[in-house]
Amino acid sequence: MSPNTPSPRLVPEPTQTGTSLPLWTYASEELLELEYQEFFLKSWQLVGHVCDLPSPGDFLTFDLWRDSVIVLRGKDRVLRAFSNICRHRASRLLDGRGNCGGAIQCAYHGWSFRNDGTLSGIPKPENFPGVDKSELGLLEVRMEIYRGHIFVNLSEEGPRVREMMGPIDDQVAVYAPEGYEPMDDPVAEIWECNWKLAWDNYQENYHIPIGHPSLHRLLVETGEGLTLDNGINTGIFVLRDKPSSVARERRYQELMPSTDHRYPEGKRRRWLQISMNPNMGIEYYPDMFSMMQILPLGTARTQIKMIHHSPPNPSAEEREMQAIEVALLDEVNAQDKILVERIQRGVQSSGYKPGPLALEESGIHDFHNLVRERLPVTRLPEAPMRGSLAQENARLKSQAPTKR
Ligand code: FES
Ligand SMILES: [Fe+2]
Numbered sequence: 001m002s003p004n005t006p007s008p009r010l011v012p013e014p015t016q017t018g019t020s021l022p023l024w025t026y027a028s029e030e031l032l033e034l035e036y037q038e039f040f041l042k043s044w045q046l047v048g049h050v051c052d053l054p055s056p057g058d059f060l061t062f063d064l065w066r067d068s069v070i071v072l073r074g075k076d077r078v079l080r081a082f083s084n085i086c087r088h089r090a091s092r093l094l095d096g097r098g099n100c101g102g103a104i105q106c107a108y109h110g111w112s113f114r115n116d117g118t119l120s121g122i123p124k125p126e127n128f129p130g131v132d133k134s135e136l137g138l139l140e141v142r143m144e145i146y147r148g149h150i151f152v153n154l155s156e157e158g159p160r161v162r163e164m165m166g167p168i169d170d171q172v173a174v175y176a177p178e179g180y181e182p183m184d185d186p187v188a189e190i191w192e193c194n195w196k197l198a199w200d201n202y203q204e205n206y207h208i209p210i211g212h213p214s215l216h217r218l219l220v221e222t223g224e225g226l227t228l229d230n231g232i233n234t235g236i237f238v239l240r241d242k243p244s245s246v247a248r249e250r251r252y253q254e255l256m257p258s259t260d261h262r263y264p265e266g267k268r269r270r271w272l273q274i275s276m277n278p279n280m281g282i283e284y285y286p287d288m289f290s291m292m293q294i295l296p297l298g299t300a301r302t303q304i305k306m307i308h309h310s311p312p313n314p315s316a317e318e319r320e321m322q323a324i325e326v327a328l329l330d331e332v333n334a335q336d337k338i339l340v341e342r343i344q345r346g347v348q349s350s351g352y353k354p355g356p357l358a359l360e361e362s363g364i365h366d367f368h369n370l371v372r373e374r375l376p377v378t379r380l381p382e383a384p385m386r387g388s389l390a391q392e393n394a395r396l397k398s399q400a401p402t403k404r
Contacts, residue, residue, distance in 0.1 A: 010227065021378055036065055041154045043153065045152055048071065060097040071152065117137045120133075168232065168234055180309040194347070231278070290308050304337075
């Protein structure tokens, strides 16, 4: 445990309904700027798995609004993360994923960086008298590998992933994610909504019976989920015994015993869903892994990114399950996109006051409380005067007690 980092603690179940953030917070560019600084630049973001980068020179990039990170395996086989910026005049270096061989060459003037990040070559070096190449390597970004998953963090703040996951690590260990294999490339889509609405939606299962009939036919929540005081919570679902009325779902149910050999008695046929503030849903299914990541692009424009991985050596039955699972998840995402974009239209209209949050929506309440704590300006019922939001937030922060 890092010095001064308190251990994550369990939060008791809520007994009272909560209140949502005021509507203006979903449409303020000035607030989005603070949210980016306060939440996205200070949080761990899952970018992939070690199995995605097996060979020296393999890289992937992760774009987070204005920022971009490269994760790269060096000749020494070590994985490192760097800012995706050339040290000469800041050109973006790499896009997507691939293999850069022994070096990355900038497309602008041709500076070259070895796959361990050090600067190897400058064209026409006589142009740079007195410049020390050893000081101009790529800028390293904080990176952590947790059970095979690669996380990056653009700040130096906060505890390590394994500390944050501590109380739920045994739940994750059941799925042995260290051994995962690549399944397909990440996919991304655009939702026309504020990022917080997409995250609100992810954090509550109150909408499942109406919004996602397929999930409702297949699964039931066990009530064994945990809520931690560090913004992480889990839900555990089991497959219903009753055969679904839909053939594809019945087939998934029939195939489920083919995954039993992977899990101990009592841990089979379960789905573990982890919400990780401010923007990631991490889901372990018996047949595959899936992550949903919510990345702001503007006040009403959000990228939804999905990553899948497979347990090792999936059988033909498990591959068939994965195909059904991916189709189900695509369908659920398409439903969520419609639902969330309809909320976006609601929060843009005048005269509406937020209604109460259900006990089943306590994840939203906890998240909104976190926003109120870290950005106290969001406690104001109306937006501050244009141009004054950051200043007003700083003023309120200096008055507010630091703990929720
Ligand atoms: S900006 Fe990269 S070499 Fe000039
Ligand atoms: Fe949903």
